[in-house]
Amino acid sequence: xxxxxLQSAGDGRPTVHTVAARAGVSIASASRxxxxxxxxxxxxxxxxxxxxxxxxxxxxxxxSLQSQRTGLxxxxxxxxxxxxxxxxxxxxxxxVAESGRQLLVHATGGQVDNETALLRRLAHRYVDGxxxxxxxxxxxxxxxxxxSPVPVVVVGQLPExxxxxxxxxxxxxxxxxxxxxxxxAGRRRIGFVNGPLDxxxxxxxxxxxxxxxxxxxxxxxxRLIEVGDFQYAAGRAATERLLARALPDALLCANDLIAVGAxxxxxxxxxxxxxxxxxxxxxxxxxxxxxFPQISSVSLGSATRGRRxxxxxxxxxxxxxxPPRREQVxxxxxxxxxxxxxxxxxxxxxxxxxVTADAxxxxxxxxxxxxxxx
Amino acid sequence: xxxxxLQSAGDGRPTVHTVAARAGVSIASASRxxxxxxxxxxxxxxxxxxxxxxxxxxxxxxxSLQSQRTGLxxxxxxxxxxxxxxxxxxxxxxxVAESGRQLLVHATGGQVDNETALLRRLAHRYVDGxxxxxxxxxxxxxxxxxxSPVPVVVVGQLPExxxxxxxxxxxxxxxxxxxxxxxxAGRRRIGFVNGPLDxxxxxxxxxxxxxxxxxxxxxxxxRLIEVGDFQYAAGRAATERLLARALPDALLCANDLIAVGAxxxxxxxxxxxxxxxxxxxxxxxxxxxxxFPQISSVSLGSATRGRRxxxxxxxxxxxxxxPPRREQVxxxxxxxxxxxxxxxxxxxxxxxxxVTADAxxxxxxxxxxxxxxx
DNA sequence: TTGTACGCGTTATCAA
DNA sequence: TTGATAACGCGTACAA
Numbered sequence: 104x105x106x107x108x109l110q111s112a113g114d115g116r117p118t119v120h121t122v123a124a125r126a127g128v129s130i131a132s133a134s135r136x137x138x139x140x141x142x143x144x145x146x147x148x149x150x151x152x153x154x155x156x157x158x159x160x161x162x163x164x165x166x167s168l169q170s171q172r173t174g175l176x177x178x179x180x181x182x183x184x185x186x187x188x189x190x191x192x193x194x195x196x197x198x199v200a201e202s203g204r205q206l207l208v209h210a211t212g213g214q215v216d217n218e219t220a221l222l223r224r225l226a227h228r229y230v231d232g233x234x235x236x237x238x239x240x241x242x243x244x245x246x247x248x249x250x251s252p253v254p255v256v257v258v259g260q261l262p263e264x265x266x267x268x269x270x271x272x273x274x275x276x277x278x279x280x281x282x283x284x285x286x287x288a289g290r291r292r293i294g295f296v297n298g299p300l301d302x303x304x305x306x307x308x309x310x311x312x313x314x315x316x317x318x319x320x321x322x323x324x325x326r327l328i329e330v331g332d333f334q335y336a337a338g339r340a341a342t343e344r345l346l347a348r349a350l351p352d353a354l355l356c357a358n359d360l361i362a363v364g365a366x367x368x369x370x371x372x373x374x375x376x377x378x379x380x381x382x383x384x385x386x387x388x389x390x391x392x393x394x395f396p397q398i399s400s401v402s403l404g405s406a407t408r409g410r411r412x413x414x415x416x417x418x419x420x421x422x423x424x425x426p427p428r429r430e431q432v433x434x435x436x437x438x439x440x441x442x443x444x445x446x447x448x449x450x451x452x453x454x455x456x457x458v459t460a461d462a463x464x465x466x467x468x469x470x471x472x473x474x475x476x477x
Numbered sequence: 478x479x480x481x482x483l484q485s486a487g488d489g490r491p492t493v494h495t496v497a498a499r500a501g502v503s504i505a506s507a508s509r510x511x512x513x514x515x516x517x518x519x520x521x522x523x524x525x526x527x528x529x530x531x532x533x534x535x536x537x538x539x540x541s542l543q544s545q546r547t548g549l550x551x552x553x554x555x556x557x558x559x560x561x562x563x564x565x566x567x568x569x570x571x572x573v574a575e576s577g578r579q580l581l582v583h584a585t586g587g588q589v590d591n592e593t594a595l596l597r598r599l600a601h602r603y604v605d606g607x608x609x610x611x612x613x614x615x616x617x618x619x620x621x622x623x624x625s626p627v628p629v630v631v632v633g634q635l636p637e638x639x640x641x642x643x644x645x646x647x648x649x650x651x652x653x654x655x656x657x658x659x660x661x662a663g664r665r666r667i668g669f670v671n672g673p674l675d676x677x678x679x680x681x682x683x684x685x686x687x688x689x690x691x692x693x694x695x696x697x698x699x700r701l702i703e704v705g706d707f708q709y710a711a712g713r714a715a716t717e718r719l720l721a722r723a724l725p726d727a728l729l730c731a732n733d734l735i736a737v738g739a740x741x742x743x744x745x746x747x748x749x750x751x752x753x754x755x756x757x758x759x760x761x762x763x764x765x766x767x768x769f770p771q772i773s774s775v776s777l778g779s780a781t782r783g784r785r786x787x788x789x790x791x792x793x794x795x796x797x798x799x800p801p802r803r804e805q806v807x808x809x810x811x812x813x814x815x816x817x818x819x820x821x822x823x824x825x826x827x828x829x830x831x832v833t834a835d836a837x838x839x840x841x842x843x844x845x846x847x848x849x850x851x
Numbered sequence: 852t853t854g855t856a857c858g859c860g861t862t863a864t865c866a867a
Numbered sequence: 868t869t870g871a872t873a874a875c876g877c878g879t880a881c882a883a
Contacts, residue, residue: 114545116626118860129870134862143868158624163601164547165860167538168875171488173603175581183566184763189558196584207549208582210570227537229547250532252490335767367769389558393709395741395769492876503854508878517852539876542859 117157125153137161174204176416177233179221181213185333185360186388187405188236191258194409195234202417204231213238213302222247222255232416234258234409238302238333254419256412260303266427268419270412274304274385275311277401277434278355281383282315284399284436285353290381291321294351296341296361298333305330308357308385327351331361338364346372351380353442359384359391362398366441381442396440404432491531499527511535548578550790551607553595555587559707559734560762561779562610565632568783569608576791578605587612587676596621596629606790608632608783612676612707628793630786634677640801642793644786648678648759649685651775651808652729655757656689658773658810659727664755665695668725670715670735672707679704682731682759701725705735712738720746725754727816733758733765736772740815755816770814778806 110121123133126149136142136150137159153159167173176199180188192208199206207230211217218237222244225233233251236258237244248255248267256268285293295312298305313323326349331341338361342354346368354369356362362384369380376382376396384391387402411430419425484495497507500523510516510524511533527533541547550573554562566582573580581604585591592611596618599607607625610632611618622629622641630642659667669686672679687697700723705715712735716728720742728743730736736758743754750756750770758765761776785804793799 112860114626119862120860130861131863131870131872132868135869138862141868146868160600160626162860163603164538164541165875166862168542168860168877169862171875173538175603183557184560184563186558192557193584205581205583207579209579210567226534229537252488252534335763363767367767370769389709393737393741395744486876493878494876504877505854505856505879506852509853512878515852520852536876539859540878542861542875543877543879545859 112162117154117159118162119159121157122150122153122159125157126150171228172231173229175207175230176204176413177207177209177221177225177230179209179211179218179233179235179237181211181236181238182333183208183210185358186390187358187386187403190388191236191405191409194406195413198410198413198417211237215239215241215243219243219247222251225251225253225255228253232256232420234412234416238304240303254416254423256416256419258408258412260307268412268415268428270408270415270430270432272403272408272432272434274307274401274403274434275314277385277403277436278308278311279315279318280434280436281355281385281399281401282312282319284438284442285355285381285383286319286321288353288381288442290353292324292327292349292351293321293353293355294327294345294349295329295355295357296338296345296365297328297330297357298361300330302333304333305357312355324349333358333360335360335364338362339368340364342368343371346374353381354383356382356384358386359388359394359398359400362400362441363390363394366394366398377440377442383436383442387437391437391439394441399439399442400437402435402437404434407432486536491528491533492536493533495531496524496527496533499531500524545602546605547603549581549604550578550787551581551583551595551599551604553583553585553592553607553609553611555585555610555612556707557582557584559732560764561732561760561777564762565610565779565783568780569787572784572787572791585611589613589615589617593617593621596625599625599627599629602627606630606794608786608790612678614677628790628797630790630793632782632786634681642786642789642802644782644789644804644806646777646782646806646808648681648775648777648808649688651759651777651810652682652685653689653692654808654810655729655759655773655775656686656693658812658816659729659755659757660693660695662727662755662816664727666698666701666723666725667695667727667729668701668719668723669703669729669731670712670719670739671702671704671731672735674704676707678707679731686729698723707732707734709734709738712736713742714738716742717745720748727755728757730756730758732760733762733768733772733774736774736815737764737768740768740772751814751816757810757816761811765811765813768815773813773816774811776809776811778808781806 110124112118119130119133123130126133128146128150132142132146133150136147178192178195182188196206209221232254234256245265258270260271261267261269297308300306300309316323329341329345331337342365354365356365362382366376366382369376374380382398384398384400386405387400391398391400415428484498486492493504493507497504500507502520506516506520507524510521552566552569570580583595606628608630619639632644634645635641635643671682674680674683690697703715703719705711712730716739728739730739736756740750740756743750748754756772758772758774760779761774765772765774789802
């Protein structure tokens with residue numbers, strides 16, 4: 104091109120030059136005023152006026168190139184449809200927004216190559232940091248994490264020696280809370296509908312379940328254990344398989360989506376909850392409260408983990424020299440109607456047709472639930 | 478500073494200069510090779526080698542500043558927890574990813590100032606385009622839309638003369654489909670649980686409902702109409718209020734979250750679905766299939782609208798001179814157990830306790846449902 | 852084909 | 868306080 108600098112951007116929109124020229128000052132002065140540093144009252148007035156007149160808006164990209172920061176934080180989760188990630192996302196978003204940044208959400212579908220590709224793309228410097236919650240952790244992950252040029256915080260289990268900020272929970276203890284609760288309620292034939300065993304949460308829940316049973320001297324009956332996917336349909340199908348060969352008096356599900364699927368599978372074979380089968384889910388999502396009866400669920404503190412992860416990330420962005428930190432959020436059990444034994448009215452099974460239509464006193468299902476901590 | 482250009486970025490990472498120096502060529506040659514245009518075989522080899530050795534990754538920000546494109550598409554929806562937006566988001570993400578771009582998701586909480594702030598922020602040029610699905614449309618919206626420097630596509634109703642790409646559906650017809658269906662099934666006392674009337678969808682559904690009743694010569698009974706929020710809890714509460722003063726034989730809900738709330742409110746007063754009350758939701762989300770019994774729902778083609786919106790946006794980005802386009806997606810009704818009359822087995826109410834525990838043949842609830850189009 | 856040099860729009864430095 | 872100018876890292880006319 105070779106021509107001298109224009110007074111407006113390529114698409115005709117105003118730049119600092121436009122404002123400076125209009126105000127009759129240098130671009131340096133214009134920039135200073137626009138950033139609120141320095142400038143004589145007169146200069147400030149002229150620049151502000153000129154900026155308003157032309158409708159100047161700073162170009163964030165140019166600013167980023169200069170400042171080496173984009174103000175974007177990425178979040179990578181497996182399934183954006185799973186309410187547990189929605190809760191986590193909301194908590195993260197709150198912290199991120201609070202800091203004046205924006206959140207970029209990626210759904211990875213749980214595919215390893217997607218996740219590693221995402222991690223590698225961090226090298227492009229389009230985001231200032233990333234929070235990732237992988238359900239599988241491979242060497243490829245660890246490698247990509249290790250040489251990421253921007254800060255990353257992992258939500259979930261990670262090898263002990265991985266030098267990465269990490270917020271985890273102890274799902275094995277969470278499973279134990281649920282088993283303890285069910286055993287205390289007199290249940291012995293406790294079934295377990297899990298997610299894939301080659302995932303980190305799946306494996307942890309499996310070993311946690313077996314250990315918890317052992318604690319109570321209950322022998323593991325493999326027929327009472329079924330594996331599906333961390334989804335509603337798969338959970339329902341898995342439960343149907345389980346029910347076709349065994350008769351549990353309680354059912355623990357690896358997450359709430361599975362638990363809702365299990366609930367419907369139980370309905371399908373006309374078994375009542377909690378009378379015939381006590382049901383406990385995990386993650387304590389909105390879904391557990393939206394089910395009927397409301398489902399007891401092990402809270403793994405998703406919102407808390409999300410919030411902490413975001414806070415850790417912001418801290419690291421502010422000071423990259425921090426040593427790797429590892430935090431743990433304690434699980435707790437929220438007991439609701441699906442496994443309650445104390446109040447039979449809360450655990451009433453859905454409508455039968457023999458009710459009088461006039462007595463329409465709503466029963467109390469909106470109870471917050473009783474929380475049990477480890 | 479005044480010092481000469483360094484060979485690596487401020488944080489020590491390699492730049493084109495690093496690669497060029499290492500390969501013994503000019504930055505222009507390095508850049509060309511890295512972009513796959515031109516270069517002698519020997520140069521290509523040297524540059525590729527050097528790039529690999531230093532682990533060069535292009536800086537996306539610098540590239541964006543140069544190219545005037547970021548490859549980011551923003552999506553603004555009210556509530557990321559509402560499955561209808563999840564479905565829409567997935568459809569959009571597919572198109573966006575296909576084009577090699579990334580999706581940035583914003584939750585606005587339905588607040589007008591949030592949305593307009595977001596629209597104005599577009600002026601910062603951080604995204605190449607935006608898809609927004611506002612539930613309220615104010616003058617502030619229209620103004621912000623009008624002078625947005627980057628392309629915007631609106632999903633939802635918009636004033637006729639708004640010069641903005643727009644993908645809508647006809648929810649009034651959708652409501653009519655549901656009412657027709659319920660009337661055909663012999664229902665006459667049709668209740669309606671709506672969202673806020675000061676929202677675009679709320680207002681459209683309300684007028685649609687009244688018009689549909691009129692079509693069938695049914696007089697509107699205000700006691701059968703209740704308004705809450707587009708959420709589960711509010712829907713449940715609203716339904717409880719309605720049930721406390723009236724006895725509908727059918728219930729139409731403004732979305733599936735409300736419908737699930739209504740289902741549980743009905744359970745709460747021991748009214749069976751669909752025997753006592755036929756239930757129809759709207760949006761046809763996963764939730765409708767995850768409920769028990771599965772809920773009939775008016776599909777407003779969220780996924781289709783999302784996909785089309787994304788396609789329109791990409792087209793406009795490619796050619797900004799296109800005239801404003803307006804597309805409409807036809808609603809359809811998916812009939813499931815909650816309002817089915819043909820097959821009583823599909824509509825079985827949830828478990829009673831008097832079942833034989835051994836006969837565990839799962840019943841078929843996973844039916845895709847029967848689709849009815851306008 | 853290769854290298855020089857400029858521009859993308861902004862902020863920061865330094866001398867006046 | 869102000870203005871000229873150098874970066875930020877990249878792509879690309881243009882001339883060689």
